[in-house]
Amino acid sequence: MYDFSADSADCARAVEAGLSEYLTGARLSGPGPVAERLVAAMRHGSLEGGKRLRPLLVRQSAAIFSLPKDQTLRAGLAIEMVHCYSLIHDDLPAMDDDDLRRGRPTVHKAYDDATAILAGDALLTQAFAVLADPACHPDAETRIRLVGELAAGSGTGGMVGGQMRDIEGEQGGFSETDIATMQAMKTGALIRAAVRMGAILGGADARALSALTAYAEAAGRAFQLADDILDVTATPEAMGKATGKDQDAGKQTVVSRLGVDGARKMLDGIVNEALLALRTFGPKADGLRATARYFAVRQK
Template sequence: MYDFSADMTDCAKAVEIVLGTRLSVAQLSGPGPAADTLVKAMRHGSLEGGKRLRPLLVRQAAAIFHVPADAALIAGLAVEMVHCYSLIHDDLPAMDDDDLRRGRPTVHKAFDEATAILAGDALLTHAFDLLADQACHPDPAVRIALVRELAQGSGGGGMVGGQMRDIEGEQGGFSGDDISTMQAMKTGALIRASVRMGAILGGADARALAVLTAYAEAAGRAFQLADDILDVTASAATMGKATGKDAALGKQTLVTTLGVDGARQHLNDTVTSALSALRTFGPKADGLRATARYFASREN
């Protein structure tokens, strides 16, 4: 019987341990010595917090193809480093201007803005170093495929492009499907990449990859929709960060369009869509099913 809580806890613990080891002066140095302050800022923005859901998705997708959890860890770690860099940069005054993240001062508050920018830059850069390492996977072709997947999920057509669309939407408003497109890129693209990277580790064929992509895109929509609902309904103490910011900024989300009740119904429908995509895998995909359900039920 699959135990989601145990799997999530085990994954988070593994990520914390290995990330703590990797984010050291010794590991990050070469050709010159890594600066102590930079490493401290990278650690502040990455360790002691977070549910590590993206590495969990890598692990769960890989498990469908009988890839052991430890063999999926490095790829998951790379995704998490990209995610952490994005949070550091999103919190900057020029972006979302947040002082609190995971119940602690954001990196630019704990250090300064320049250090926060550089810490994010370094996390992003070293994420791809992890994927290039033979420890990630023995086959160079697989490693190249992982690099490309993460680059596409986090770049101009993915997470970063989605952030740009979000900024443009704040300035000029959204119309039609613009909100969904922005969210699919800003939040969904890295979730999509996580699932697909797990499938790549497992040697998935084109059909299996397409099925998992359909799941991942629905799961990404569910995650963002749940986040938008929590921004309206949860407290800052529960979330570990400021809430109510979307409304304060006049930002359009599906919650402002549909209302909270309508958004919750849409969330349930989206999760159902994600689960339906996994029928072909049977019990092997129970991990991914549990994560999609968790996206809808989470409280922070």
């Protein structure tokens, strides 16, 4: 029987160790020597915290095709580096202006704004170097597909574009469709990329990839909706960061439209939609099922 707690903890340990090993001056130098302050800032924004859910989704998706978990780690590291870069930049004064992340000072508070920008830039850049390395996968075509998938999920039609739409939404006038589009890009696109990257590593055919994409898109909506609910209901101590900022900034969310009870009802329906997408995969998809359910009940 699948054990979500054990698998997620094991994945988090593997990602922590992998990032710690990779984010060193020796590994990051070339053609010139890397500045140690930059490495320290990258490590501050990446290590000692985080649920590592995106690498877990890569692992769980690949498990459907019986791919050993160690063969998913490199792709997991790459997507986690992109996620960490996005958090470093989101916390900047010009964006969400947060002082705490995972219960610690954000990178721009621990260092300075310019160093935080460069640390995020470096994490994003190095993520693609990780995917391009033959250690990620021996087949060059597969590596190219992984690079394309991560670029799509994190770029202008994905996470970055969604962040831009989120900023525009602070001016008001967003419809529920506009909110859904923004959230599917800002949060859902990287979750979608994680699931699809695992499927690509596992050699999924077009039909399986389509079903997993449907799961991932629903799971992404569930994760963002749960996050919006927690922004209203959770304490800063539980979250390890400031809460209530969406309302303070006038951001348009489903919770602001439907209220907490209405949003929770919608969340249950979205999770069921994600589970239905996995109906053809049997027990091998139990990991993905457990993660979708976790999105609905998480407390931080």
